[in-house]
Amino acid sequence: MDKDMLSQEEIDLLLKGTEDLGNENTNEQVITEIERDTLGEIGNISMGTAATTLSTLLNKKVTITTPKVEVTTAGELSYEYPIPFVAVDVKYKEGLEGSNILMINIDDVKIITDIMMGKDEIDTNRELTELDLSAISEVMNQMMGSSATSLSEIFLKRIDIEPPKSYEITFSEGREKLEVLKTLAPIIKVSFKMVVEDLIDSEIMQLIPLDFGQQMVENLMGSPKDDFVEDGKTEEENINSFEKTDKGPSKEIVQKTPKVDKEYESENKEHIIIKKPEFETFDTTADVSYNESIDLVGDIPVELTAELGRTVKKIGEILEYGPGTVIELDKLVGEPLDIYANGKFIAKGEVVVIDDNFGIRITDVNNNYTG
Structure with missing residues (x-):
């Protein structure tokens, strides 16, 4: 008689199959192709920046693939992913009104924590601890913070997030605890494949409420x-x-x-559209007088060079460079650039754009320069 009876798991799978037949086409029609492509591009830019930040934190090469955008529901996610995940709840406090959840494999969280703690051996067989959750919260705070900076440039306004909160949770438990999963409405799932050298090769999911995702598209596209x-x-x-x-x-x-x-x-x-730049004047600069002999060297060419920044890398690291590699320099954003004449430091300046060309506007002259 047992052979003729279905288990609860089999019943659930059959029910899911019935739901999928009715919801598959409906979910696909919830968002347009333009909205899908726009959300994919937003995710591509923001997660690309986040990957660079993670690479800096771990001192490892991090690669995140082009995102895949799908429409799903909390119920479907519960069936597809019954195992526990680490959910990182990210809420926006400025610029955008809404929140999204990042779902990360528990083993990946353990690996990231062990790398940050400087451990020689990675142990994924241990239990997940509060230290792991704190570590991944801080990592996501840095990653999504840099992502918010990229979004600020896209949306032309300041965007900021609240400190993320991390939970070890299943999708079924998340439907009771996390705002994004409580709704019965469709959810936008943006999937990324994340590779950290030979340590991590798995999927990260970003879950966005439907109305929040459409709000981002409308803010960007109008x-x-x-x-x-x-x-x-x-x-x-x-x-x-x-x-x-x-x-x-x-x-x-x-x-x-x-x-x-x-x-x-x-x-x-x-x-209303264009504001002319206002630069400080240099009228107070002391006049410099030269004797007539300066005319004798006036036609000698001098090579001027503007240096964006410097860094020191090992030969082995340089050999690993390829298209898309980001090299971190010793200059901060907004810091003046160094200007050299025939290799001699003479001034500091800032980048300006003149028509379609870059230029350097001198902001400070090195008075100790003797040529």
């Missing part, structure tokens, strides 16, 4: 039914109408024009 210029209105009326919608610029405007803050708009509406 609402397709809203045009920046409407017939029958003056340019100023269209600008005011556009600002009141608070939906952000259209895709074309995002690509071509910087975001204009409200303070500048109120002061100078006729320059």
Whole structure:
């Protein structure tokens, strides 16, 4: 008689199969191809930056593949992934309103912790501890923090996150505890393959609520039914109408024009799109006089060089370089560049763009330079 009876697991699988037949096509139609591609590109850029940060933290080569975007539900995830995961809950506190969850294999978390602790041998057979959860929370804080910086550049506004929280949990337990999984609505799953040298080769999942994902796409692309210029209105009326919608610029405007803050708009509406740069004057610089003999060397060519930064690497590390390798320099973002004349340091400067060319604007002259 036992052979004629189905186990609870078999019943669950049959029920899942029935649900899948009814939901497979429905889920695929929840988001458009444009939304799918846009979310994939957002994930590609943000996780690419996060991978660079993880590589720095672990001092290991980290590779994250192009993301795969799918639509699923919390119920389907519970059936597909019955084993426990480490869930990292990331909430946005500025720029975007929402949260997402990163699901990581428990063994991967143990490996990352052991590397950060400087252990010679990796032990994945041990129990997951609070130290592991704290370590992965800090790692994700750094990774998603750098990711938020990349998103800030994409969305043209400041984006910041709250400190992430990590849990050892199954998807079934997560449906009771995590906001993203509590809903019955579809969930956007963005899957990445993460490889850390020969230590980690597995999948990371980013789960995004449907409305939050569509909100990001709308903020980036603009609402397709809203045009920046409407017939029958003056340019100023269209600008005011556009600002009141608070939906952000259209895709074309995002690509071509910087975001204009409200303070500048109120002061100078006729320059709503482009603000001319204002540079400090150098009128107070003391006049330098030369004798007439300087004319004798005036036609001698001097090679000027601007140095972005330096670093020291071993030959073995350099031999591993390839397309896509990121080399960290000793200069910080925004730090002045060094300017050399025939190899001699003469000044500091900052990068400017003149038409389609880069240039260097001198900000500080080395008065000790003697040639």
